[in-house]
Amino acid sequence: MRTALVIGTGLVGTSAALALAGRGVVVHLADHDPEQARTAAALGAGTDEAPDGHVDLAIVAAPPAHVAGVLADAMRRGVARGYLDVASVKGGPRRELEALGLDLSSYIGTHPMSGREKSGPLAATGDLFEGRPWVLTPTRDTDTEVLNLALELVSHCRAVPVVMDADAHDRAVALVSHMPHLVSSMVAARLENAEEAAVRLCGQGIRDVTRIAASDPGMWIDILSANPGPVADLLADVSADLDETVRALRALQSSDEAKRHEGTAGIEDVLRRGNAGQVRVPGKHGSAPRVYEVVAVLIDDHPGQLARIFADAGRAGVNIEDVRIEHATGQQAGLVQLMVEPQAAPVLTAALRERGWAIRQ
């Protein structure tokens, strides 16, 4: 790939442009708002001048609702050898393009699984996609040349290509992202009018479950509107589980021992299925979940404490895999949970103890 045209210079388009420009690809930038394209160009993402002739790859990074229209326009003008989009849903845009009667051999739908809270070209960065899955949805009709252009883009962005069917992709993101998001909102919604005394009892569990409920509703309405079917199907499954669990809990209140036994079995079933599903969530390294040992260190909340812990860990040759800082309610003192490979835990514990840290058993 020597030349590319990025249409839509928001966060994703500009980040891809930065990555390509950094690898020596000549990138042309276009946006329905020329000011945005100028900003992206000023950031070093390419030039906002139109290409002279057609480019190797046109990358459409418009919002989901506009993707098919922008793609169709570019394809009719024949601006490139290959075309791709980066929208967060893949089935709908493809069907729209088909309905428009376009030859789709030069098109491939893709979805980089990155995403940040911020948006716009100023939030862009050439390493936005580094190490993240980038879904590609070729069909039997996709030109191999176009698939290879897409793979080259993914490689330049240092992302990890994952090939999937378009509809399977939409069901997958419903499962791992859209459904959990709505469920998190529903748990959080229960707190809206809760008594202050109850809210004070919140711990790390509910904090984690509701973290993503803080996201911007506008952005999520766009995402969910583009994928309502698969999300509704999954929520209906959750709803069936919920109703079953409510029945089990009511049975636990029965005076009949056989009913109570049924209730216990129902609760156990959902908890065990939860165990079985949770264990499949990839750890931060993307492979099978790694099991870490926790070394818990008591600290007070002054600058330098964490630095000293990490420095002491480093001196002991131990790599900290993950960290959780748990502060006590209304207190400055807290607990740092250091996640390390199991064989490193005793080494770290001994090293930190020797340097005077209070380690919780």
Added chain:
Amino acid sequence: MRTALVIGTGLVGTSAALALAGRGVVVHLADHDPEQARTAAALGAGTDEAPDGHVDLAIVAAPPAHVAGVLADAMRRGVARGYLDVASVKGGPRRELEALGLDLSSYIGTHPMSGREKSGPLAATGDLFEGRPWVLTPTRDTDTEVLNLALELVSHCRAVPVVMDADAHDRAVALVSHMPHLVSSMVAARLENAEEAAVRLCGQGIRDVTRIAASDPGMWIDILSANPGPVADLLADVSADLDETVRALRALQSSDEAKRHEGTAGIEDVLRRGNAGQVRVPGKHGSAPRVYEVVAVLIDDHPGQLARIFADAGRAGVNIEDVRIEHATGQQAGLVQLMVEPQAAPVLTAALRERGWAIRQ
């Protein structure tokens, strides 16, 4: 308080005993398994010899299902001036004691909101309750002297006393702990039979939502069995929200624009209520959630990288409030998100840049 009797020397009982013994209180330890009491005594939690005469405070730390029986026995024997339990539900045990016709002026139900994954006396630690809420449920009939004994225990354990009505407590823990736990299990359960390609797309969102679904089913069956009513009520509320949301998503698939508009409004409603609830979850300092700025630093996965970052932050006088390490799928490189007070973010960014770190904008 000069003397105490801890009945039930598991994790909670032994931890409380360690805290009391550390403050000079003479602690007697009892357990239906004398070996457990001996272990606790060997750890320095007190003596497993029976008290000579009655003690100031009897602390019953038996499993929820046995609490009322153990309390009733101790009260009938008149072993102490005041009695309390530490079970995770409060309404049921009180009603059981009432049904037994006991004078409850010398009893107060309590619940320390600590908890660890481990159990038994060997997991105990005198700082288990430090900074954690410890719920006290006095009634109009509770002797002030008994309330003060409980407050003294909480103070010795350096926990934060929170006074609540027993049934309000049970509804509160259903809200902030039991309901979210089951919902997390139900989200995780959807992954049990999901395709591997879909599971590969999991990111930090679903990882957080499903974290607590990894817990031990046996322990959670005990907890949920003791509080089925309030949990079922809350799950029924979530179920109503879910059904409403499924309807809204289906409406988004309609060809009728008015229906689609209704669907959007329905989705927006649940997302906004989620925002409103999430913002109430106390931050790690227990007060109103503090808003931190994120400074994101690219690292590779070798020992010493984090130590260097923390050391550099310490040198810049910046206190890291929280850390999240995000590793790229299948890659060793990762991103460290440092949460700092907003005014500290530019200071930290500049300091880390100067020392050669790659900071993501």
